[in-house]
Amino acid sequence: MSQPQPRFDLTKIRADFPILSQTINRHPLVYLDNAASTQKPKPVIDAIRKVYEEDYSNVHRGVHTLSQRCTDLFESAREKVQTFLNAKHGHEIIFVRGTTEAINLVAQTYGRKNVGPGDEILITAMEHHSNIVPWQMLCEAAGAVLKVAPISGTGELLLDGFAALLSERTRLVSVTHMSNALGTINPVEQIIAMAHARGIPVLLDGAQSAPHMTVDVQALDCDFYAFSGHKLYGPSGIGVLYGKESLLKAMPAWQGGGDMIRRVTFEKTEYNELPYKFEAGTPNIADTIALGAAIDYVNAIGVDAIAEHEHHLLAYATERALQIPELTLIGTAPHKGAILSFTLDHIHPHDIGTLLDQLGIAIRAGHHCAMPVMDFFEVPATARASFGLYNTCEEVDVLMDGIRQVIKMFG
Amino acid sequence: MLDQIRDLYQEVVFDHNRNPRNFRVMEDANRKIEGFNPLCGDRITLYAKVIDGLIEDVSFQGSGCAISTASASLMTEIVKGQTEQEAEQLFELFHRITTGKNGDEVNLEALGKLAVLAGVRAYPARVKCATLAWHSLQSALKNDGETVSTE
Incomplete structure (x- = not known):
């Protein structure tokens, strides 16, 4: 050959x-x-070094020069991710530790609000544990049922079996875009169309797909998309949850703390706007900026x-x-x-x-x-x-x- | 090219992997335990017949890598006929040698046939493969009847 x-x-x-x-x-x-x-690659390693040697400070807080500079770098990484995924808004990009945390965030916020006793979450038989266990935890807490769509001997999703499991009780479909164990790339366009026909939102686990194919979340029309920086030639400990603005706005906050609030009294707290509502505490600043460098690197090659x-x-x-x-x-x-x-x-x-x-x-x-x-x-x-x-x-x-x-x- | 690893993958290991000894279900076992290595998915079912503190018979079933299969096979050969106490002491010695550092002085003679597995200490990721059967045996002797895991 x-x-x-x-x-x-x-x-x-x-x-x-x-x-x-x-x-x-x-x-x-x-x-x-x-x-x-x-x-x-070196540009990613250099980006981490440069942040700590030249630009480092906490973000979104100070009025001093370094804080402003570091905040600009941090937020420009968000813009890079937005462009990379072709998301409509920058505030639809939530920084998390990785795909696992992104899925847990959706399970614990969207899930807790919208999934009740007898409701169903639909996944497939080829999922990574990180797209199984968060849903099991949610189902156990909510009295809901986890449904698993079957696969074939070649490792392909059986679309008829998937369709048969979509029901009026299905509250969310969560599937891998590309299987880590088998390599299978799922027909996510069809999956999303079938789920949307019933008004069911779809989360795509993009841990494997983000580094290996062009992802356009608007063209796909997926409701959530999660990926990890470390599989995209970026640092470990930084990842992304994309969510449609309307869904993210309606979701309750997840972790409480600094940065995610607008006003706090002992009686009541007003939450911050997107994306900060979901980014409690000082974020992984240097690795977020380096993820931006990784995206630049990948884009330069194509x-x-x-x-x-x-x-x-x-x-x-x-x-x-x-x-x-x-x-x-x-x-x-x-x-x-x-x-x-x-x-x-x-x-x-x-x-x-x-x-x-x-x-x-x-x-x-x-x-x-x-x-x-x-x-x-x-x-x-x-x-x-x-x-x-x-x-x-x-x-x-x-x-x-x-x-x-x-x-x-x-x- | 693979010769350097012969300190671990010795001919004895291949022999026991190909033809594991005491690889059978024991119908009249009075101890039975499931061992599991979540890291690699190895599973072992260990059977023992223990009467008055004496291990009269011991056997195993399951699927695992060459190191874990050979270790289980060698273990059953050696502890059969030993007292529980003797088996326990041997496990402690085996555990110390397989988890010890390379430079540590070890008395390989006391290990007898088990010495062929001492090389695993140079491969920390594989130590659990070598000790799975032993952890299972220890649990079976204590008769706590639960699944053991190497994690």
Whole structure:
């Protein structure tokens, strides 16, 4: 198979990521655990350093110069996220710790207000634990029921089964845009249309999709969208909840504290306007600004160019993997992101992970925080190679050679 | 290229992984416990027949990685016929050696066959694989009858 060249200079891009140029166990690092977290380019690392060396202060408070400068940087990161997602308003962008916190925020505010006994929340059988457990907690507290739409043997959502579970009691649909364990990209346009036809809002878990495809929340017409900075070449500990203005306005506040109030007396508190209503306390200032730098970095390369490159990597890796008779792919949906989940006959994924690490290859081995997905495919775990913008076809070759060595060692 | 890791993945480990000993359901067990490693999804069911403080028989079922399967297999071979107290002491020694630091002085001889797993201490992420069966045994001997987890 020919190896199409990406639209960007891969050698130059790789040089932007200082961590990639090291050896692990005397082999050049081959980092294929991008679905868990991505590495950081110099502009992101520099942005964090610059904030602390030149611009740091608390935000939204002081009248002094540094406070104003830091607030401007912080709020310009919000504008960058707004543009990145094509949200209508900047105040529809809420900064949180990550996708997990974003989903919990919706469950604890929108959910608590709108979900009662006998009501239903609809998710799918391919969700990450972070899009299961917050809803279970809400359902338990509210006396509501969690419904799970079925998937096929290839790891695709069964749309008929999904439609059959939409009911007059469904209060919210929460689905992953792209599965972290399988790579499946869900037909979210159809899901949203079906839910909206019944007046049901839809939350998209974008932890995996934000780094790998262009996301336009207005075109999608999703009601909530959540993603994490650390999977988008940004820092850990910062993420985003997008919500439609009308929904966010109607939602009760979540955590109480500073910044989220307008006026406090001991009798009553008036809450601040959006987005501050949901951002109690001093935020993660430096990492928010660095998330803005990560978005600039990704935009400069082009999300479409990144998606195209990763698609080639996945196609090449899939073709090479299928040549290994002992290898079984888990997740073979036709519409997939750059995730290759697999098992090897009679070799546990943990052994694969430890042995590949000896060759400098970093993959994930385990249940990927998606135990129900593992149960569905009747495997205790899978090995998962996931690709990012800096990976190369040569690295796919190293992985495949490593897999063959592992198979040989186990005899 | 993978030769460097032979300190952990020794031939004995492969042998026990391919042909685990005492890998069976025990119908007349008087102790049974489910062990679980939430990190990797490994599950083990441990059976034991303990009479008057003596482990007369011990067996296991389940799915796990090579390290956890080999460790369970070796454990059943060794503790069968031991007193509960002897098994407990051996676990303590095994636990100390697998969780110890590389430079620590260890008496591998006292471990007997189990010494092949001592190499796991160089791979902290895998120590729980090696100790899952032992935690399960300890729990079974205490007869607290609950699921044990390595977390």
